[in-house]
Amino acid sequence: MSQPFDSRVGAYALITRDDHLLLTHWNPRHPDFEGAWTLPGGGMEPGEQPEQTMLREVFEETGYRVASDGLVGVHSYWMSPEQRLDPTTRGNHACRVLYTAHIMSGELAVEQDGSSDDAAWFPLAEVGGLKRLDLVDQGLRLAGLEQFVGEQTPPEAVAEQDVSTEPGHDR
Secondary structure, three states: OOOOEEEEEEEEEEOEEOOEEEEEEEOOOEOOEOOEEEOOEEEOOOOOOHHHHHHHHHHHHHOEEEEEEEEEEEEEEEEOHHHOOOOOOOEEEEEEEEEEEEEEEEOOOOOOOOOEEEEEEEEHHHHOOOOEOHHHHHHHHHOOOHHHOOOOOOHHHOOOOOHHHOOOOOO
């Protein structure tokens, strides 16, 4: 018999330019977690298609309007109740839809009053040394860029995105 759990579907973009990767700093503003770098993107709104979610979230978090270059893949991530930032007896199953995209217009800007508190371009060669969410590594692997996944900061040691830490969302 299956245990009750929460689930979250999100869509994210892997955006590279001149050997740099665009990342956002996810900050749930939780006392036990200072945040980590991740791919721009986030949770789907009711009725939204994954690609629409990616386009909207990238703009909200970075100020860039992007065009999708296509689906890279889908990655599933399970969090036990103990791994979640807020106390709960329910696990969380995240389904992350990953796209590659390129910038059409806009200037780099940091999201205001959201779940991200910074956005920046990083040389691909330095990404492996960043404190980052597992989503970054999964996106790079799915896109055939696994050579840029480093071992210095094991992403599994960083709490993943969690429904309860998204502003304005309750369980």
